[in-house]
Amino acid sequence: MNNDIRKLIDDNWDEIKELIAQKAEAEQKPKTIWDFNTNDRNSYHYIDEVGCLRLDRFNGGYFEIRRDFGNAFLTEEEAEFERERREVEAILRKYSRPFKSGEYNYVVVCDTENNMMLVRVTQFHNSGGPVFANKEVAEKVIDEIGKVRLKKYWFGVKDE
Helix, strand or coil: CHHHHHHHHHHCHHHHHHHHHHHHHHHCCCCCCHHCCCCCEEEEEEEEECCEEEEEEECCCCCCHHHCCCCECEEEEEHHHHHHHHHHHHHHHHEEEECCCCCEEEEEECCCCCCEEEEEEEECCCCCEECCHHHHHHHHHHHHCCHHHHHHHCCCCCCC
């Protein structure tokens, strides 16, 4: 048995070394922007004041400020996702109003089991999300954003 294992290792040694090297490299990379420090790499991504994606280097001292405000990203893909999410949030906020306890508050919810966007009423439970004055306004928001976009960028549900 030991000889069989030894032969298997010897026959596949180059592939085993490569897998170990890949695993070690993956463990050393920062997984989130909060694990990130200026020694990890030379640059990061952020969204500028007009919504354009930018690459910046660690020589300006703005990294920690941008990171603390949620505007520093490890990859361009993360920055693009956040830009889209912020656009969706802006539309939601444009039509929303403050929660009014005891009154009808309309909210948009994502039913992941049935893959649907629904409008629900709540009177006393404020989940902290956008609240709308009536069902028509909530449905207008769903139509303006689009169900797929709303599901992906606001609710964080990935289509499979």
